[in-house]
Amino acid sequence: MADSHPLDPHIAQVNRRLKAARLGLLIERRGQKLSLRGALPPRPGSHCLRPYQQRIPLGAPATKAGLKQTEQDAKVIAAQLIQKTFDWRHYLQNPGGAPLAQKDLSEKIQAFKHDFFTQRDPTAHPASVKTTWEKAYAPYLRMLSSTAEKHTRLNLSEIIYATVQSTRSNSRSRQVCCTALAAFADFLDLDLPTDLKTLWGTYGNRQMQARELPSDEQIIAAYDKIPNANWRFVYGMMATYGLRNHEVFFCNYTELINRQSEAVIEVQETTKTGRHEVWPFYPEWVERFNLQDVSLPQISTDLNHTTLQRIGQQVTTQFRRYGVPFSPYDLRHAWAVRTILFGLPDTVAARMMGHSVAIHNRTYHRWITHRDQAQAVQTALSRSQMTAPD
Numbered sequence: 094m095a096d097s098h099p100l101d102p103h104i105a106q107v108n109r110r111l112k113a114a115r116l117g118l119l120i121e122r123r124g125q126k127l128s129l130r131g132a133l134p135p136r137p138g139s140h141c142l143r144p145y146q147q148r149i150p151l152g153a154p155a156t157k158a159g160l161k162q163t164e165q166d167a168k169v170i171a172a173q174l175i176q177k178t179f180d181w182r183h184y185l186q187n188p189g190g191a192p193l194a195q196k197d198l199s200e201k202i203q204a205f206k207h208d209f210f211t212q213r214d215p216t217a218h219p220a221s222v223k224t225t226w227e228k229a230y231a232p233y234l235r236m237l238s239s240t241a242e243k244h245t246r247l248n249l250s251e252i253i254y255a256t257v258q259s260t261r262s263n264s265r266s267r268q269v270c271c272t273a274l275a276a277f278a279d280f281l282d283l284d285l286p287t288d289l290k291t292l293w294g295t296y297g298n299r300q301m302q303a304r305e306l307p308s309d310e311q312i313i314a315a316y317d318k319i320p321n322a323n324w325r326f327v328y329g330m331m332a333t334y335g336l337r338n339h340e341v342f343f344c345n346y347t348e349l350i351n352r353q354s355e356a357v358i359e360v361q362e363t364t365k366t367g368r369h370e371v372w373p374f375y376p377e378w379v380e381r382f383n384l385q386d387v388s389l390p391q392i393s394t395d396l397n398h399t400t401l402q403r404i405g406q407q408v409t410t411q412f413r414r415y416g417v418p419f420s421p422y423d424l425r426h427a428w429a430v431r432t433i434l435f436g437l438p439d440t441v442a443a444r445m446m447g448h449s450v451a452i453h454n455r456t457y458h459r460w461i462t463h464r465d466q467a468q469a470v471q472t473a474l475s476r477s478q479m480t481a482p483d
Contacts, residue, residue, distance in 0.1 A: 098122060100155050107164050116171035120163050127153040127163045129170065136181050137211075149184050182208060182280065198241050198249070202234050205280045220363055220396035228402050233273040236260075250285055253278060254292075263294035306427045307419045309375075316382060319415045323390040327408060329382030331421060334358060334371045335428030335446055338405030338421050342394045346387045349379070356384075360447065363396065371445045374431050 100122065108119045118131035129149040135141040151166055153159035173179035182204075196204070209226060233256065240256045241247070247255065253274050260267040271289040278285050307315070312332050319325045330341045345359040355372065356379045362368045373379050392407055393399050408421050425446070432442040 098155060100157070100160060103157065103160055107160060111164070111167055116167055117174065118167045118171055120160070120167065121148065122155050125155045127151060127155055127159055129163065129167055133174070134179060134181070151184070198238060201281060202238065205277050208280060220401060224401040227400060229269050230273045230276070233270045234277065236270070237274065249283060253285065254287070257289060257292050268293045306423055306430060311418070312424065312427065313381070315417050315419070319417070321415070323388050324411050324415065325382070326384065326388050327390065328412070328417070328424070329378065329384050331424040332428065333373045333375070333378040333382060333384060335374070335425045336360070336371070337425060338408040339401040341408070342389060342392070342404055349385050350387055352385050369444060369447050374428060374435060374437075
């Protein structure tokens with residue numbers, strides 16, 4: 094080491110014991126902090142496949158007490174390496190102190206947040222990741238912290254269950270809360286006695302099945318009542334292409350502007366589910382809603398200062414202001430059912446909507462009403478060349 098320290102002879106003495114025990118780890122002093130060094134598994138995100146020499150930044154102080162603790166940590170980590178249970182997450186997020194299990198709840202949440210953003214899917218756009226965190230994770234982690242403050246005698250598992258139970262049963266918020274806190278528990282390697290999925294309740298198919306979607310005639314009638322041309326464009330795009338609220342503001346409209354016959358648009362990477370192409374259903378609505386004259390409202394779309402969620406909320410607010418009698422997402426759902434009636438393969442429709450085939454089937458095939466079935470039957474009969482036998 095470049096500088097000497099009164100603890101250095103004691104470190105050398107401990108390292109002799111560690112070598113004799115063949116633990117494969119040695120203690121190093123770096124300034125006023127202690128760390129361990131040895132052949133360790135690759136860190137998260139590393140391209141290496143085999144263990145190699147690395148440091149574990151335990152952050153223990155360069156004191157006799159810190160040295161004693163670090164020697165104990167070396168024994169624990171050596172055992173984890175032998176049992177193949179060593180996990181970098183317990184150490185990388187905590188360069189200033191003890192392993193993650195010894196941190197308080199706020200520090201664990203901060204470590205989870207750091208892991209969420211650094212270990213994200215590399216194909217996901219940062220704005221989409223940020224929106225997901227703010228909408229689906231942060232609110233329930235704040236609830237978790239609030240529950241912990243109110244119930245100081247509960248352990249973390251009990252606090253998690255109490256937080257879930259504080260949400261409305263059989264609701265989407267209950268389902269999202271369970272998903273977020275299950276991910277948090279998994280990050281902490283916290284073994285919950287009861288799987289949080291069992292607490293979801295009945296939210297899902299039954300609620301979706303009961304939903305009444307607007308007819309094509311109602312969609313057209315609502316469009317004609319919107320006085321602002323820019324917001325009519327947003328409405329028309331959502332109705333014709335089944336876009337999410339925010340996606341209208343992040344599309345490549347080249348084919349529309351150039352009046353190409355297929356009128357395909359490209360939803361950009363910036364959005365919730367990344368880049369995908371979408372065709373119009375009905376194609377006639379491109380002209381009916383004057384979509385070739387692209388004219389978006391002047392709202393902030395700089396994702397350094399806003400989020401996809403806030404942009405989507407502005408769409409909802411404007412539609413409500415103009416008296417649209419159904420939610421913006423109903424336009425997307427009606428588009429999905431329309432593609433089913435057209436006979437578009439589910440794999441193609443799901444790709445255009447930016448979600449999985451499983452979600453597409455589970456959600457939209459249950460929304461086909463008697464009205465839709467009757468229309469599909471009439472369409473099939475009119476196209477068929479078959480005749481009944483005499």
